[in-house]
Amino acid sequence: MGVTQMEVTPMPTPPDVVRSAYAQLVVTDLPRARWFWVDMLGFHVQYEDERALYLRGTDELTHHSLVLRVGEAPALDHIAYRVRTPEDVDRAEEYFTALGCPVRRVPAGTGTRGVGDAVRVVDPLGFPVEFFHAIDRAERLIQRYDLRRGAEVARMDHFNIVVPDIPAAYEHYRALGFGCSETIEGDEHELYAAWMFRKQTVHDVAFTSGAGPRMHHVGVFAPEAHQVLRTADIFGSLRAEHHIERGPGRHGVSNAFYLYLRDPDGHRVEIYTSDYYTGDPDHETYRWNVHDDRRRDFWGNAVIESWYKEATPVLDLDGRPQPVVSGALDESAVQVGADGLGIIPAQAAEH
Numbered sequence: 001m002g003v004t005q006m007e008v009t010p011m012p013t014p015p016d017v018v019r020s021a022y023a024q025l026v027v028t029d030l031p032r033a034r035w036f037w038v039d040m041l042g043f044h045v046q047y048e049d050e051r052a053l054y055l056r057g058t059d060e061l062t063h064h065s066l067v068l069r070v071g072e073a074p075a076l077d078h079i080a081y082r083v084r085t086p087e088d089v090d091r092a093e094e095y096f097t098a099l100g101c102p103v104r105r106v107p108a109g110t111g112t113r114g115v116g117d118a119v120r121v122v123d124p125l126g127f128p129v130e131f132f133h134a135i136d137r138a139e140r141l142i143q144r145y146d147l148r149r150g151a152e153v154a155r156m157d158h159f160n161i162v163v164p165d166i167p168a169a170y171e172h173y174r175a176l177g178f179g180c181s182e183t184i185e186g187d188e189h190e191l192y193a194a195w196m197f198r199k200q201t202v203h204d205v206a207f208t209s210g211a212g213p214r215m216h217h218v219g220v221f222a223p224e225a226h227q228v229l230r231t232a233d234i235f236g237s238l239r240a241e242h243h244i245e246r247g248p249g250r251h252g253v254s255n256a257f258y259l260y261l262r263d264p265d266g267h268r269v270e271i272y273t274s275d276y277y278t279g280d281p282d283h284e285t286y287r288w289n290v291h292d293d294r295r296r297d298f299w300g301n302a303v304i305e306s307w308y309k310e311a312t313p314v315l316d317l318d319g320r321p322q323p324v325v326s327g328a329l330d331e332s333a334v335q336v337g338a339d340g341l342g343i344i345p346a347q348a349a350e351h
């Protein structure tokens with residue numbers, strides 16, 4: 001009596017995301033892209049024509065995990081998540097429509113080759129994201145050691161995206177049912193970065209603070225650390241060392257062994273291995289302080305400025321570049337040794 005109840009429309013159930021599945025990048029020169037991703041890194045070519053390459057790692061049993069299509073300027077066309085059932089594709093449509101996002105249905109045969117019925121959205125963070133369930137199966141190559149070369153890429157592991165508002169990205173992916181394995185936080189627990197997962201590893205998606213929406217890198221999994229080292233050696237041997245941007249090294253966050261490379265269009269790829277299991281229901285978030293210089297490189301090696309500042313533009317559903325907004329927090333400006341900028345802890349300086 002006398003109490004006014006606000007009518008709250010409940011949000012539709014979000015889609016049940018299985019994993020980060022594939023990225024579609026725009027490249028300007030397909031033969032050069034083929035040299036980098038296939039000849040040098042060892043992706044398997046599942047299909048190619050004059051306009052696109054469809055690539056996968058040797059552990060993957062689906063049509064592709066990376067599509068490189070020719071276009072005018074380097075960009076991210078979209079990232080894609082696989083969902084558990086065909087109904088989850090409908091749920092994605094309903095969920096993002098309720099959020100007020102641009103949403104487009106992509107019937108089987110009209111979108112990316114090999115992928116069935118899908119929904120593409122521009123998510124609240126400004127990224128072009130596809131949700132699909134059906135995808136063509138592919139021949140098992142897990143024990144085709146004779147086909148391996150370069151980094152011996154096994155599978156797509158994660159997307160790393162640059163966003164101006166890390167808490168907003170965290171909340172969006174929490175609402176989509178993602179767990180959080182690790183964070184980088186300031187002294188007041190302000191969030192500089194977060195690693196979030198659906199599959200039972202450290203992440204399917206991570207956020208780097210900065211001007212966004214932009215794509216920071218795709219992370220591809222190599223079976224063992226020696227493949228990461230060998231990749232760097234091969235680039236050196238062929239006088240292609242300028243493609244190496246950072247590493248090899250050991251991350252603090254994720255514990256992974258890593259190497260960052262830039263492809264001929266500037267797209268960044270991380271060769272990544274040796275992270276850990278996160279699938280227990282009470283798995284706790286591990287929180288790094290932004291002043292801990294082991295967080296980005298466990299051995300305290302400097303993170304070069306290009307790694308923080310440069311990233312790939314992203315497109316909207318009509319292929320136009322998304323406008324970019326500056327970031328609220330700048331991790332690269334934090335005065336810590338790992339960024340090569342300064343403060344050496346007193347106890348370390350004594351030794």
Ligand SMILES: [Fe+2]
Pocket residue numbers: 158160217218219270272
């Ligand atoms: Fe990564």
